[in-house]
Amino acid sequence: xxxxxxxxxxxxxxxxxxxxxxxxxxxxxxxxxxxxxxxxxxxxxxxxxxxxxxxxxxxxxxxxxxxxxxxxxxxxxxxxxxxxxxxxxxxxxxxxxxxxxxxxxxxxxxxxxxxxxxxxxxxxxxxxxxxxxxxxxxxxxxxxxxxxxxxxxxxxxxxxxxxxxxxxxxxxxxxxxxxxxxxxxxxxxxxxxxxxxxxxxxxxxxxxxxxxxxxxxxxxxxxxxxxxxxxxxxxxxxxxxxxxxxxxxxxxxxxxxxxxxxxxxxxxxxxxxxxxxxxxxxxxxxxxxxxxxxxxxxxxxxxxxxxxxxxxxxxxxxxxxxxxxxxxxxxxxxxxxxxxxxxxxxxxxxxxxxxxxxxxxxxxxxxxxxxxxxxxxxxxxxxxxxxxxxxxxxxxxxxxxxxxxxxxxxxx
Amino acid sequence: xxxxxxxxxxxxxxxxxxxxxxxxxxxxxxxxxxxxxxxxxxxxxxxxxxxxxxxxxxxxxxxxxxxxxxxxxxxxxx
Ligand SMILES: [Mg+2]
Numbered sequence: 006x007x008x009x010x011x012x013x014x015x016x017x018x019x020x021x022x023x024x025x026x027x028x029x030x031x032x033x034x035x036x037x038x039x040x041x042x043x044x045x046x047x048x049x050x051x052x053x054x055x056x057x058x059x060x061x062x063x064x065x066x067x068x069x070x071x072x073x074x075x076x077x078x079x080x081x082x083x084x085x086x087x088x089x090x091x092x093x094x095x096x097x098x099x100x101x102x103x104x105x106x107x108x109x110x111x112x113x114x115x116x117x118x119x120x121x122x123x124x125x126x127x128x129x130x131x132x133x134x135x136x137x138x139x140x141x142x143x144x145x146x147x148x149x150x151x152x153x154x155x156x157x158x159x160x161x162x163x164x165x166x167x168x169x170x171x172x173x174x175x176x177x178x179x180x181x182x183x184x185x186x187x188x189x190x191x192x193x194x195x196x197x198x199x200x201x202x203x204x205x206x207x208x209x210x211x212x213x214x215x216x217x218x219x220x221x222x223x224x225x226x227x228x229x230x231x232x233x234x235x236x237x238x239x240x241x242x243x244x245x246x247x248x249x250x251x252x253x254x255x256x257x258x259x260x261x262x263x264x265x266x267x268x269x270x271x272x273x274x275x276x277x278x279x280x281x282x283x284x285x286x287x288x289x290x291x292x293x294x295x296x297x298x299x300x301x302x303x304x305x306x307x308x309x310x311x312x313x314x315x316x317x318x319x320x321x322x323x324x325x326x327x328x329x330x331x332x333x334x335x336x337x338x339x340x341x342x343x344x345x346x347x348x349x350x351x352x353x354x355x356x357x358x359x360x361x362x363x364x365x366x367x368x369x370x371x372x373x374x375x376x377x378x379x380x381x382x383x384x385x386x387x388x389x390x391x392x393x394x395x396x397x398x399x400x401x402x403x404x405x406x407x408x409x410x411x412x413x414x415x416x417x
Numbered sequence: 418x419x420x421x422x423x424x425x426x427x428x429x430x431x432x433x434x435x436x437x438x439x440x441x442x443x444x445x446x447x448x449x450x451x452x453x454x455x456x457x458x459x460x461x462x463x464x465x466x467x468x469x470x471x472x473x474x475x476x477x478x479x480x481x482x483x484x485x486x487x488x489x490x491x492x493x494x495x
Binding site for chain 2 (some may be wrong): 014025026027028089092139141142
């Protein structure tokens with residue numbers, strides 16, 4: 006049986022949610038910006054009024070403000086976005102239990118099994134859009150197709166508030182003329198390579214002999230070729246809401262350049278405490294710690310290392326991060342920014358129980374950290390802290406920036 | 418455009434877990450009886466800015482929307 010797959014994309018998601026709660030801003034250019042106060046803030050999302058000024062996601066706030074001096078920039082409120090993301094998924098769940106998230110604002114739905122109940126793909130897509138608009142005041146664009154790749158392409162073709170149907174009969178007209186980088190997973194470097202071989206459109210890719218693509222791009226070449234030809238058969242998996250947070254990281258551009266291991270130690274502990282607190286808040290532990298270092302010549306690198314057992318303890322994370330740092334940095338230059346990231350997450354409830362002494366120690370430290378969380382929640386962040394933080398209050402007062410990295414899960 | 422006015426609500430919780438608002442207290446402490454509920458659905462309030470469960474209520478012969486969002490109730494004020 007031919008599959009019926011929908012890809013629903015909430016339009017200008019963060020900005021739409023903000024504008025619902027701030028009616029007075031709806032007719033003005035509004036953006037959601039990361040780290041609004043700092044010198045390295047960027048645009049995370051914008052509404053259509055801001056789009057008219059040519060403001061693009063990912064650009065620096067100062068650049069955006071040059072394009073539109075009246076731009077209103079709001080800080081992100083992930084709690085609200087998670088809530089609306091969940092509300093949208095509740096709507097999808099009325100049509101199928103096969104819903105796969107791709108970030109907070111995009112989902113695939115496999116409705117093959119329910120078309121006899123609710124009508125064909127377009128009818129369900131239109132109904133879902135109407136409900137999202139009525140219940141959440143957000144518009145969505147929905148692609149309908151026989152595979153996930155074309156469904157996703159379909160949701161990008163017409164925005165906002167539209168349904169695009171891509172069938173076996175029309176996909177060559179609808180899809181093949183699109184630029185090849187519109188295809189999922191054709192990133193910047195693949196795009197550059199493909200352009201080098203004269204492949205400009207998705208149709209060009211589809212009609213290139215697959216052995217060339219494999220030769221140029223390895224197994225990705227084969228995969229992209231199947232995508233372009235509509236041969237993708239990957240299933241819509243049922244992925245729970247929590248699992249879209251694949252890693253939790255904090256990074257900061259230091260108030261002054263870091264020049265010694267002691268400076269780095271303070272910074273790493275501030276970042277690790279924040280990462281660990283957010284792990285606990287979301288019910289996660291991590292198996293891997295990653296650091297990011299950028300020097301004042303703007304050279305940067307990342308390193309990661311495995312932990313012996315999953316943790317949400319700031320001391321364990323910080324020690325791992327410092328260990329990675331000391332092994333990989335020789336102080337050629339002072340450091341401008343640093344990040345600490347917890348990856349390879351598991352839900353706290355899923356970790357193995359054990360009577361090993363390390364495990365018991367970890368549990369005690371966990372209780373200690375939770376007590377600190379509690380004190381901070383009640384009396385403020387600076388009501389309790391490590392002695393280390395008093396060594397240089399300028400460094401320890403920095404405000405680490407939240408950056409949830411929300412990775413697509415399928416295919417990777 | 419209108420205001421989001423949070424109100425305290427007197428409600429009945431039945432044994433099935435259904436919530437039926439009976440009356441609410443306005444900002445100036447006046448209490449308004451809800452004579453009839455004509456519809457209940459999930460909805461966004463563009464006027465007040467919010468989204469939740471919307472009760473369409475008859476109050477003093479007029480139709481108003483009473484919203485329940487995250488355990489707080491609000492109406493679309495003037
Ligand atoms: Mg979107």
